[in-house]
Amino acid sequence: MKPLLKIEDLINAGISQVGGKAICLAKIHKQGFCVPKTFCIPCRIYEDYLTQTHLKDLILLEINRKPLKQMRWEEIWDISLRIRNLFLTTPLPQTIQEALSGLITHYCGTNAVAVRSSAPGEDNQGTSFAGLHDSFLNIVGAEDIIKHVKMVWASLYSDAALLYRKELGLDIHKSQMSVIIQELILSDRSGIFFGINPSNSTESVIESVYGLNQALVDGDVEPDRWILKQSSGKILSHIEPIRKRYALPDKDGIYFADLSEKSIQKPPLADEEVLQIWETGRKLELLFDRPQDIEWTFCNNQLIILQSRPITTAGFKKTDDKRTWYLTLHRSYENLKKLYDKIEHHLIPEMIREAKRLGQANLQTMTTKLLCHEIEQRQKIYDHWVKVYWADFIPFAHGIRLFGQIYNDAVTPDDPYEFMALLENTGLKSMERNHLLESLSEMIRRDSVLKNILQDDLLPDKDHPFMSLLDKFILDFGDLSCTTGSGNECQYGNEPIIRLLLEFSKQPPRQKNLNGPDIKILHENYTNSFPRNKKKFAEEILTLGRESYRLRDDDNIHLGRIEGRLFEAVSEGQRRLSDSLLKKEDKNMLLGIPALSVMSEGELNSAETDIPEKASKRWFKSRQIVGHPAGPGIATGKARLIKKPQDLLEFKQGDVLVCSGVDPNMTFVIPLASAVVEERGGMLIHGAIIAREYGLPCITGASQAMQLIENEDQITVDGYLGIITCKTDEL
Amino acid sequence: MDGNMKNTLEKISTLFDSQRLAVLSTQINAQPYASLVAFASSDNLEQIFFLTPDTTRKYNNLITNAKVAILVNNSLNKVDDIYNAVSVTGTGTAFVVEKANKQESLNLYLKKHPHMKTFSAAPTTALICVTINRYFMVDQFQNVVEIQVSS
Numbered sequence: 001m002k003p004l005l006k007i008e009d010l011i012n013a014g015i016s017q018v019g020g021k022a023i024c025l026a027k028i029h030k031q032g033f034c035v036p037k038t039f040c041i042p043c044r045i046y047e048d049y050l051t052q053t054h055l056k057d058l059i060l061l062e063i064n065r066k067p068l069k070q071m072r073w074e075e076i077w078d079i080s081l082r083i084r085n086l087f088l089t090t091p092l093p094q095t096i097q098e099a100l101s102g103l104i105t106h107y108c109g110t111n112a113v114a115v116r117s118s119a120p121g122e123d124n125q126g127t128s129f130a131g132l133h134d135s136f137l138n139i140v141g142a143e144d145i146i147k148h149v150k151m152v153w154a155s156l157y158s159d160a161a162l163l164y165r166k167e168l169g170l171d172i173h174k175s176q177m178s179v180i181i182q183e184l185i186l187s188d189r190s191g192i193f194f195g196i197n198p199s200n201s202t203e204s205v206i207e208s209v210y211g212l213n214q215a216l217v218d219g220d221v222e223p224d225r226w227i228l229k230q231s232s233g234k235i236l237s238h239i240e241p242i243r244k245r246y247a248l249p250d251k252d253g254i255y256f257a258d259l260s261e262k263s264i265q266k267p268p269l270a271d272e273e274v275l276q277i278w279e280t281g282r283k284l285e286l287l288f289d290r291p292q293d294i295e296w297t298f299c300n301n302q303l304i305i306l307q308s309r310p311i312t313t314a315g316f317k318k319t320d321d322k323r324t325w326y327l328t329l330h331r332s333y334e335n336l337k338k339l340y341d342k343i344e345h346h347l348i349p350e351m352i353r354e355a356k357r358l359g360q361a362n363l364q365t366m367t368t369k370l371l372c373h374e375i376e377q378r379q380k381i382y383d384h385w386v387k388v389y390w391a392d393f394i395p396f397a398h399g400i401r402l403f404g405q406i407y408n409d410a411v412t413p414d415d416p417y418e419f420m421a422l423l424e425n426t427g428l429k430s431m432e433r434n435h436l437l438e439s440l441s442e443m444i445r446r447d448s449v450l451k452n453i454l455q456d457d458l459l460p461d462k463d464h465p466f467m468s469l470l471d472k473f474i475l476d477f478g479d480l481s482c483t484t485g486s487g488n489e490c491q492y493g494n495e496p497i498i499r500l501l502l503e504f505s506k507q508p509p510r511q512k513n514l515n516g517p518d519i520k521i522l523h524e525n526y527t528n529s530f531p532r533n534k535k536k537f538a539e540e541i542l543t544l545g546r547e548s549y550r551l552r553d554d555d556n557i558h559l560g561r562i563e564g565r566l567f568e569a570v571s572e573g574q575r576r577l578s579d580s581l582l583k584k585e586d587k588n589m590l591l592g593i594p595a596l597s598v599m600s601e602g603e604l605n606s607a608e609t610d611i612p613e614k615a616s617k618r619w620f621k622s623r624q625i626v627g628h629p630a631g632p633g634i635a636t637g638k639a640r641l642i643k644k645p646q647d648l649l650e651f652k653q654g655d656v657l658v659c660s661g662v663d664p665n666m667t668f669v670i671p672l673a674s675a676v677v678e679e680r681g682g683m684l685i686h687g688a689i690i691a692r693e694y695g696l697p698c699i700t701g702a703s704q705a706m707q708l709i710e711n712e713d714q715i716t717v718d719g720y721l722g723i724i725t726c727k728t729d730e731l
Numbered sequence: 732m733d734g735n736m737k738n739t740l741e742k743i744s745t746l747f748d749s750q751r752l753a754v755l756s757t758q759i760n761a762q763p764y765a766s767l768v769a770f771a772s773s774d775n776l777e778q779i780f781f782l783t784p785d786t787t788r789k790y791n792n793l794i795t796n797a798k799v800a801i802l803v804n805n806s807l808n809k810v811d812d813i814y815n816a817v818s819v820t821g822t823g824t825a826f827v828v829e830k831a832n833k834q835e836s837l838n839l840y841l842k843k844h845p846h847m848k849t850f851s852a853a854p855t856t857a858l859i860c861v862t863i864n865r866y867f868m869v870d871q872f873q874n875v876v877e878i879q880v881s882s
Contacts, residue, residue: 064811064815065814620739620876620879621879623876624874626874731865
């Protein structure tokens with residue numbers, strides 16, 4: 001079979017070789033509709049590539065490293081990133097490369113093309129997974145087209161595809177992908193046609209934008225929208241957006257330009273063109289015996305069908321689990337830029353003001369009624385910010401991923417996480433906090449009188465520089481025992497933090513990691529991988545990635561402060577509840593507050609018993625636990641399991657931090673740690689980020705580490721391989 | 732019984748039921764030696780049995796040094812074995828089951844390997860019992876747990 005088939009050959013090749021999308025285009029073409037010049041690389045070439053290069057074996061190793069169902073989406077993204085990099089760094093076998101390159105040059109020359117997926121089963125009747133696999137526009141020349149073909153193949157293992165692997169029937173032993181190479185149409189106007197309106201089956205829908213369709217599909221440009229009567233094509237309504245921009249092809253993808261005044265005023269389609277699209281849609285519905293979801297474009301007033309697939313009701317958007325939410329995390333650069341502005345200039349300043357305002361209230365002097373009101377208010381405020389966190393802050397973290405993907409696509413490094421080095425050392429709020437802790441510790445190290453005073457549980461005079469700096473620390477970051485994220489109570493006073501500072505002062509300060517790669521060279525390599533007209537974009541994406549990296553940590557610190565204010569109020573309520581002289585009326589009032597009623601003593605005790613019991617008994621012991629290597633290095637130390645906030649205050653120099661998930665509000669102990677182990681998985685989660693900042697060995701995604709490791713166990717953390725070894729008895 | 736331990740013992744039991752052969756490690760004069768044996772285990776996993784002619788190297792080795800290791804795994808000679816296969820090593824002490832105590836153990840063994848009946852009846856065939864001290868189970872490539880089954 002030839003490595004590149006013409007549209008006339010696709011029906012004969014069959015759906016198992018060219019996929020549903022290509023077969024549809026071939027049938028549309030055969031019926032006399034206008035489609036772009038289309039070619040297809042059959043599945044056989046994908047299979048030969050995987051087998052001959054042993055890429056299949058490497059993918060198997062990645063996919064089977066840990067059961068996918070046990071993985072969080074962050075780990076799945078990591079797998080997808082690594083697989084994508086394998087495709088990018090594995091060249092085609094020479095014979096395939098030469099044959100394919102020759103045919104592409106022969107048929108496409110230097111014309112711009114679109115490179116699209118066409119996986120068998122991708123648009124099966126009953127299931128539609130549009131958007132799970134990648135498409136690329138405006139690609140020129142055999143070399144670049146082949147690079148993008150590999151990226152389309154890699155999207156068979158995109159994070160979204162892995163999440164929906166069951167519905168997709170993704171089986172590494174059987175899954176295949178063919179790729180469509182399609183002439184790029186210089187669209188005047190383009191859009192989609194939906195044969196049946198998902199919210200009303202008697203209607204059809206047309207959406208249209210000026211320029212390329214990509215802007216509509218990615219949600220970057222708001223379209224005009226027509227609702228039509230499904231049976232007659234009669235226009236029932238036309239919703240006009242504020243038209244501003246349109247997408248155009250440029251040398252490496254697309255860019256946006258402002259519309260002319262005339263286009264701003266005029267809808268992209270005239271009524272008769274709306275009807276023409278509807279009529280074409282009806283004909284295709286008859287051809288395929290199902291209502292169609294069609295992408296179309298007008299070029300020199302000729303309607304061209306880009307692709308058509310059946311509308312299904314069992315698509316992935318219908319699932320009622322977190323995967324749907326996860327898919328919303330994929331944001332375009334345009335969307336992320338807007339989100340950055342909102343977070344940096346509005347949300348974070350507002351959070352800082354809120355935490356400061358709450359901190360000014362004197363809880364101790366409040367009446368019980370006022371205190372109850374205060375707790376309720378703080379709970380509402382905290383709940384509001386948690387919603388904001390999920391709606392805006394978490395999606396903004398996608399900026400790191402977007403940068404990572406763009407970096408890897410451009411640089412094709414051997415290490416798929418090389419890009420992280422360009423994001424680190426960007427002034428994290430948690431590092432600022434740890435720096436302040438270090439300054440306090442240094443004062444103790446240098447001043448033996450101060451050290452003796454603190455060791456005797458006393459404090460120096462109020463005007464001592466140590467006290468001024470300590471007050472500043474508590475004002476900025478709270479007393480640490482309140483802001484540990486998963487905690488429910490605070491210890492008032494300076495005692496916990498001073499205990500921690502005395503521990504810090506026992507050892508010389510831990511230096512930030514200075515052993516990384518040469519950032520300047522990495523940066524130059526990165527920008528040099530882009531053509532001159534794209535360098536500005538490369539810098540902008542890097543800036544976005546850095547802001548995303550910084551805010552990924554900082555937003556939690558700010559949220560932690562608000563949470564700390566809530567805990568302060570709840571703790572004051574608890575303090576009063578434990579007072580035997582408290583009036584019955586006041587007690588009932590306090591117990592009426594949900595945060596206090598669930599924190600009654602009995603509940604506290606039962607919460608304690610909910611913590612997983614240690615698995616290790618006399619004759620059962622975990623010897624090795626595998627996670628993901630998230631910070632290179634090797635270290636041995638005593639395991640310190642963090643089950644509740646107070647456990648952090650027991651942390652000793654050289655301990656290994658073991659927890660279910662590192663919250664940025666916990667990371668003040670990292671300078672004391674010799675290594676970090678986290679049950680939660682992912683290379684870009686807080687524990688991994690902060691460990692890398694300090695150059696500590698780190699393992700994430702170590703499932704059940706909290707159950708399998710006992711407090712104070714001697715463990716060795718191999719951050720190169722992602723293996724934790726627990727010391728066990730000799731044979 | 733702790734959940735993890737129970738799960739692990741169940742996995743070991745399932746693996747032993749699914750496999751007929753094990754690799755036996757013996758040693759003599761500080762020289763390790765490996766052999767393939769058809770094995771069966773007791774229900775409580777505390778003993779593993781196999782048959783061997785008493786003229787073999789392995790027999791001679793274990794008579795000289797009773798400390799042995801025995802490995803059972805379910806790999807399929809495929810790339811993804813590295814993550815999907817489960818491997819269990821038992822360490823313990825081997826001894827020849829005396830005639831007086833042989834029948835019950837032999838019945839257990841022949842229930843799994845009925846075709847070995849003739850072989851077992853030969854006067855030169857010994858029934859070996861390994862009293863397991865500890866199991867080491869490896870899955871997911873490098874996840875390792877240890878279970879002490881007898882001291």
